[in-house]
Amino acid sequence: MSLQFLVDGTVAGATIGLGAIGVTLTYSILRFANFAHGEFIAWGAYATLAASAAMGLLVGHATPPLGPFSFTWLTLCAAVIAMGFTGGLALGLDWLLFRRLRDKGESIIAIMASFGASMALRSLLEALFTAQPTYFTRALQIARPLGFGLRATPNQMVLVVLAGLLMIGVHLFMTRTATGRGMRAVSENPTLARVAGIDVTRVIRITWMIGGALACASGVVVGLLVQVRPFMGFDLLLPLFAAAILGGIGSVPGAVVGGFTVGLAEAAAVAFVGAQWRGAVAFAVLIAVLLVKPAGLFGRRA
């Protein structure tokens, strides 16, 4: 039996976990399921491509790849810029759309609107960049042995580590800073939060920024390891929600654990059952967990 699915599942889990943090935070703080979240992933990937191309023109000569990796330092700088851009995109979408619906207090309308926003954002990407897949690099990477018969490419290894650091960073932010405390307070009880002196509008803005930035990071990971295409985020949407629900809505560690669980379950399904069962197995795991713990692994209410 090959254990290679552990590597594939961990890589997939890192991308799902990064995206699921945004889903779980929007769900718990803004109280609606944002189906446009996948689009932030795709937009983040394209924004990184565009920014690194623009920076390449500014630099004026080809930059060599960093060490054993297939990307350059320009890609990393572009990713950081794109994270800011995608956070701003999420903020802009809220300003344009969700803010108005929130005032009316109908979360189901916000959910439907997010479907519409998802389609619009995706079509816009197709119009701007065509529906053809594109790549950060076409360089081939040789997978290196990790022991126990496992192999991973240098890109996979460094990106999983970077994703892990980002997740830890967000967790520390949520638990150690005043803003993080405010976000947890608003997610539990927005009215009490206001009475306690928390600026809920500011908390909502920061939630969108974090969700958008992490979605972008997820898109960069997928883009560097697989490819960049307009549907890349939409295709991740179900795993994202599965991970957020599995971990317990509102919990950052839950979204991360949920992400790795879904990623590993999918990879195991591909390895042992057949690729066509990939989605089904992920959802079987989700249902099994919810039967035992209806609030999810780290959920606060049973």
Next chain:
Amino acid sequence: MSLPAPATALLVAEAVTAGYDPDLPIVRGASLRVAPGEILAVLGPNGAGKSTFIKALAGIVPIGSGHVLLGDHDITHVAPHLRPRMGLAFVPQTENVFGTLSVTDNLKIAGDALADRTVAASRMAEMFDAFPDLAHARALQAGRLSGGQRQMLAVARALIGRPRVLMLDEPSAGLSPKLVSEVFRRLDRIRESGVAIVLVEQNVRAALALADRALVLVEGLNRHEGLARSMADDPVVAELYLGIHRRAAEALV
């Protein structure tokens, strides 16, 4: 009945209408004034709008017309999250602590609203001194506290900002008589430090025993106002609006 109005009212509400639906105000022109070091009990039958009134003063129910003044400031339309740092604190009736956060984090949230970090830290230490029960449970999730401890935490949270006016919505709800008297003793001590207290209560007897003045709301309007002691003695008031029997009222004297 004329209002024995305090000369130096700190919080003044004048002819306030408020409600979730602007066409159907629940509070229909209610007024109150409370002075430093004074406890005002807001009483009335169920559905009189007591709770909506106090929430409107806290800024979480929209005010249609009327004015709310805190000291010299008109705060009628000031955002609710800015009111604590202006000196107006509010303790809601239910769900008045963040159950998924630790006791410490609950207090830190109130401290975060203060400009100065070191002040926030020293105020929190003061609260742990004043409420030893909370100090022992500081790492516990607030949702695991007992009803009485939770009420203490909600009050401590409100006190971190050193409010000039403290408003409480039914602090006795769900507490045993022994805990009610403990909470009320605390309120008495807070009043002695010069804080003005507005207390919405169903527990009329306990509220009248603690308060200096009382206001009876009926259908969103002031119906009766007076010294708490004389109100407890007034059999008409007691039977009509407060739902306590004459004998119980006499027992208060």
